[in-house]
Amino acid sequence: MSMSDANIALSAEMAARDNMITCRGVKKWFGDFQALTGVDLTVKDREVMVVLGPSGSGKSTLIRCINRLEVHQEGQIVVDGIELTNDLRNIDKIRSEVGMVFQQFNLFPHLTVLDNITLAPVWVRKKSKVEAEATAHELLERVGIPEQAAKYPGQLSGGQQQRVAIARSLAMEPKVMLFDEPTSALDPEMISEVLDVMKDLANGGMTMIVVTHEMGFAREVADRVVFMEAGNVVEINEPEAFFTNPVSDRTKLFLSQIL
Amino acid sequence: MSEMSGPLVVPSAGAAEIAFGVEHEIAPEDPITPPGRWMRENLFSSWSNGIQTVLFAAILIGILKWLLNLVFAEESDWASVATNIRLLFAYNYPVEQFVRVWVSLGTLLAAAGLSIAAWNLDLSFTLRKLGINTATGGGVLVLVGILTPGTAPSDVRAGMFVLGAILLVIGLAVLFGVKDPHRKRIPFEALLISVAGLVVAFVWLFPLGRYEFAGDEASYASGTINISTKGPWTVMMIVLVASFLVGKALGRVLPSGALKGVMAAFWVIGPAFLIFVVLRDPAFDWGYVWAVDVPMALGFALLGGGVLYFLTKPGLGELGRIIGAVLFGVAVFNWVAAFFGLYPMLQKGRISFMLLAVFAILAPTFAGERAARLRFATGWAVLVVVMHWLITAINTPSTLEIVAPPFLGGFILSVSIAYYVMLASFPLGILLALARTSKLPIFRVMSTVYIEILRGVPLITILFFFSIMLNLFLPGGMSISELAAIFTGYSLFSAAYMAENIRGGLQAIRRGQYEASDALGLTTVQRTMFIVLPQALRVTIPNLVGQAIATFKETSLVSIVGGFELVRIANQTIPNQPDYIGQNRPALLFISLVFWAFSYSMSRASRSLEQHLGVGTGR
Ligand SMILES: Nc1ncnc2c1ncn2[C@@H]1O[C@H](COP(=O)(O)OP(=O)(O)OP(=O)(O)O)[C@@H](O)[C@H]1O
Ligand SMILES: [Mg+2]
Numbered sequence: 118m119s120m121s122d123a124n125i126a127l128s129a130e131m132a133a134r135d136n137m138i139t140c141r142g143v144k145k146w147f148g149d150f151q152a153l154t155g156v157d158l159t160v161k162d163r164e165v166m167v168v169l170g171p172s173g174s175g176k177s178t179l180i181r182c183i184n185r186l187e188v189h190q191e192g193q194i195v196v197d198g199i200e201l202t203n204d205l206r207n208i209d210k211i212r213s214e215v216g217m218v219f220q221q222f223n224l225f226p227h228l229t230v231l232d233n234i235t236l237a238p239v240w241v242r243k244k245s246k247v248e249a250e251a252t253a254h255e256l257l258e259r260v261g262i263p264e265q266a267a268k269y270p271g272q273l274s275g276g277q278q279q280r281v282a283i284a285r286s287l288a289m290e291p292k293v294m295l296f297d298e299p300t301s302a303l304d305p306e307m308i309s310e311v312l313d314v315m316k317d318l319a320n321g322g323m324t325m326i327v328v329t330h331e332m333g334f335a336r337e338v339a340d341r342v343v344f345m346e347a348g349n350v351v352e353i354n355e356p357e358a359f360f361t362n363p364v365s366d367r368t369k370l371f372l373s374q375i376l
Numbered sequence: 377m378s379e380m381s382g383p384l385v386v387p388s389a390g391a392a393e394i395a396f397g398v399e400h401e402i403a404p405e406d407p408i409t410p411p412g413r414w415m416r417e418n419l420f421s422s423w424s425n426g427i428q429t430v431l432f433a434a435i436l437i438g439i440l441k442w443l444l445n446l447v448f449a450e451e452s453d454w455a456s457v458a459t460n461i462r463l464l465f466a467y468n469y470p471v472e473q474f475v476r477v478w479v480s481l482g483t484l485l486a487a488a489g490l491s492i493a494a495w496n497l498d499l500s501f502t503l504r505k506l507g508i509n510t511a512t513g514g515g516v517l518v519l520v521g522i523l524t525p526g527t528a529p530s531d532v533r534a535g536m537f538v539l540g541a542i543l544l545v546i547g548l549a550v551l552f553g554v555k556d557p558h559r560k561r562i563p564f565e566a567l568l569i570s571v572a573g574l575v576v577a578f579v580w581l582f583p584l585g586r587y588e589f590a591g592d593e594a595s596y597a598s599g600t601i602n603i604s605t606k607g608p609w610t611v612m613m614i615v616l617v618a619s620f621l622v623g624k625a626l627g628r629v630l631p632s633g634a635l636k637g638v639m640a641a642f643w644v645i646g647p648a649f650l651i652f653v654v655l656r657d658p659a660f661d662w663g664y665v666w667a668v669d670v671p672m673a674l675g676f677a678l679l680g681g682g683v684l685y686f687l688t689k690p691g692l693g694e695l696g697r698i699i700g701a702v703l704f705g706v707a708v709f710n711w712v713a714a715f716f717g718l719y720p721m722l723q724k725g726r727i728s729f730m731l732l733a734v735f736a737i738l739a740p741t742f743a744g745e746r747a748a749r750l751r752f753a754t755g756w757a758v759l760v761v762v763m764h765w766l767i768t769a770i771n772t773p774s775t776l777e778i779v780a781p782p783f784l785g786g787f788i789l790s791v792s793i794a795y796y797v798m799l800a801s802f803p804l805g806i807l808l809a810l811a812r813t814s815k816l817p818i819f820r821v822m823s824t825v826y827i828e829i830l831r832g833v834p835l836i837t838i839l840f841f842f843s844i845m846l847n848l849f850l851p852g853g854m855s856i857s858e859l860a861a862i863f864t865g866y867s868l869f870s871a872a873y874m875a876e877n878i879r880g881g882l883q884a885i886r887r888g889q890y891e892a893s894d895a896l897g898l899t900t901v902q903r904t905m906f907i908v909l910p911q912a913l914r915v916t917i918p919n920l921v922g923q924a925i926a927t928f929k930e931t932s933l934v935s936i937v938g939g940f941e942l943v944r945i946a947n948q949t950i951p952n953q954p955d956y957i958g959q960n961r962p963a964l965l966f967i968s969l970v971f972w973a974f975s976y977s978m979s980r981a982s983r984s985l986e987q988h989l990g991v992g993t994g995r
Contacts, residue, residue, distance in 0.1 A: 186891050213897035223892035227910050236906060237896035243690040245745040282892075289896060 143192035170345035216286030224270035256284040276307030448528040456956035467785020486619040493623025503557035511547025572613035579606035658772035673764035677757035687739035704733040785940035794928040805874025830872035881912030921982035
């Protein structure tokens with residue numbers, strides 16, 4: 118794919134924005150197994166991109182490469198003008214600008230909700246404890262659970278835990294948020310409370326990459342939808358066109374299976 | 377059965393109500409099963425179960441009978457223990473200086489009282505538990521009375537029956553006379569005061585008899601124990617209760633965590649102070665102290681503190697790393713220079729420099745706002761001053777005039793060694809465990825080699841090696857006392873086991889925890905200190921306590937390399953006293969009881985610690 122291909126399906130307004138994330142020919146192997154086979158992708162500033170694809174297609178691997186939880190072997194990933202290389206300073210910088218929310222929440226079970234949220238701002242951003250706590254309380258308010266600050270993660274429901282995890286990421290004031298199936302481990306009645314928080318974030322202008330199986334969310338919130346298959350991007354389009362008029366056969370098959 | 381399954385079928389809406397803090401019903405009383413039914417249900421529920429019960433009861437009674445025969449055998453002279461309590465406890469510590477021992481014990485008890493208050497440990501009892509324990513204790517005592525052989529003094533046997541019956545009646549009265557005994561709690565204050573009161577009443581009222589050495593002769597008089605024993609114990613109990621109450625009061629005034637911090641610091645350095653400053657009473661040469669020691673300590677504290685304050689400035693970047701590396705290089709070179717005798721330097725200078733380098737390397741991790749930087753620098757200053765004081769105290773001759781030189785012996789020696797071996801091997805074990813799980817092969821290999829070698833060698837060998845050989849290998853001008861050598865060897869040995877225990881804890885941590893920390897931008901050091909270790913150590917507590925118990929018991933090996941600890945005193949010193957020739961059995965039984973009581977309390981304490989820390993982790 119060429120550079121212009123990577124920018125397909127962008128409205129004129131969107132195309133004029135800065136690139137927040139650029140992937141060029143990203144390849145990744147686990148041992149002999151190739152999980153990414155040369156991904157080209159551009160995410161614009163304040164864009165919400167939803168990533169779909171069958172299990173094992175490399176969705177997680179791709180977004181984990183973007184904050185260096187996995188190391189890609191070939192190609193180039195540039196986040197906010199900084200290229201991800203082995204230089205530790207670049208990695209530190211990108212990690213403090215890119216927030217990540219995991220399927221399994223990954224809260225720190227031995228710390229209270231408040232400490233979960235303030236830990237990184239205090240130790241990484243070097244904020245004062247007082248300032249960090251004030252921000253934490255604001256964030257908890259924003260995700261709708263201001264009263265849970267003193268509890269431990271184990272005392273919260275799944276939906277509440279995931280919202281704490283989102284608040285924890287936001288406390289670092291990231292420029293980009295990555296979501297890896299944030300609602301897949303939740304009971305159905307808790308999914309919407311997490312999706313609502315994510316919608317608010319998107320409306321607030323956060324740049325987001327969201328791996329999810331929530332088609333409603335993709336239709337409503339996404340600027341573009343990406344379909345991945347066998348380690349590469351098969352189709353990128355605006356949600357309306359993507360769902361009503363998919364181009365590739367593989368996408369059609371996928372949509373027919375899950376819709 | 378239907379009663380039992382009741383709570384399980386509550387509709388899930390009920391659970392949601394509880395979660396939102398809506399009033400809910402009190403759990404129904406867990407009824408006390410009458411002893412007859414309990415036995416039918418638990419011990420004789422089937423034929424095979426009944427046979428097993430009878431068999432095990434017979435074996436237990438047989439063992440108890442055998443033990444009691446040992447205890448009350450005609451040739452067992454228990455006066456050999458009673459007379460030698462002081463020897464077993466403190467070995468040859470001079471009697472006229474014994475106030476130092478009491479001051480040390482009092483300080484420890486005061487610290488214990490303050491700590492219980494500071495951590496708000498809930499050691500209260502339900503009446504039900506109290507009743508069960510009292511009744512069981514009474515029952516066992518009556519049984520022991522029945523099994524006690526005729527060789528025992530008749531008043532001892534009668535005493536067992538009377539006391540056992542009283543306890544049994546009280547226990548049953550509490551259990552069946554009080555309504556809802558499992559819901560009524562005895563507050564810890566009341567418990568503490570009654571236990572202290574019982575101890576005081578016991579030493580003042582119970583006619584244990586008065587045993588002592590007059591000159592070299594053992595002497596005995598009837599009546600209650602010596603005023604030189606019961607007086608101090610009374611004070612000790614008052615100190616314990618008072619310090620707990622003071623701790624409670626302080627907790628209301630001080631900011632939360634302040635008292636905890638002070639007490640934690642005390643438990644690290646306090647005992648060393650008691651040993652080397654209070655018990656050992658160094659004869660400081662004050663002229664030299666003011667001319668050399670004080671300036672040196674203050675110099676390190678202030679200059680080092682300044683450097684560290686600078687290094688914790690956020691965003692120092694490369695410069696900070698370079699300064700840290702240079703300091704580390706100089707610190708290492710100081711030791712190299714010592715080996716080749718290049719330039720003279722006091723040992724504590726080398727140690728301080730090395731410590732400063734470690735602090736400097738850690739500094740970027742602790743960078744932050746002004747208050748955090750000041751805390752870091754102050755922490756360093758306090759640590760260095762205390763360390764210098766200790767090293768100076770250890771290296772100053774003692775004023776004590778001791779018959780046979782080691783100033784520590786007996787129970788105090790065992791406890792001190794075990795305590796500080798655990799304390800020293802803890803950080804070392806953590807480092808080894810981290811190295812062994814590290815991604816860098818060189819760390820992994822070094823740590824694995826260290827651990828496997830030390831675990832493969834008997835402790836005795838290591839103690840021999842360190843007590844005899846270490847001084848031969850040290851470069852000219854350096855030497856190390858026998859006690860320090862034993863302590864070093866034992867700590868290095870223990871660290872290997874500690875490392876393996878902690879490694880188990882490290883493996884229990886899920887990968888998601890590492891990923892979340894990384895995604896938040898924590899550095900490796902921060903991730904390790906704030907996320908990985910706190911969780912790993914929690915999981916490791918039962919193993920660590922197991923190791924602490926083993927360490928405590930194995931201090932008996934110290935006797936082989938010259939230490940006068942409990943086993944040696946019981947097995948050699950006492951049987952060689954003219955009055956008690958050959959009497960080692962009572963003393964060995966007695967120290968077994970001491971070891972057991974200590975180990976058992978440690979394992980109980982560990983269980984409540986686990987529960988205390990387990991709260992809220994959701995696991
Ligand atoms: N650490 C790893 N080691 C080896 N193989 C891996 C590893 N992580 C992922 N893979 C493989 O790489 C491929 C892509 O995995 P990835 O987790 O990115 O898929 P996914 O699209 O997120 O799937 P899912 O929807 O199931 O989460 C899979 O075949 C997977 O087995
Ligand atoms: Mg995935």
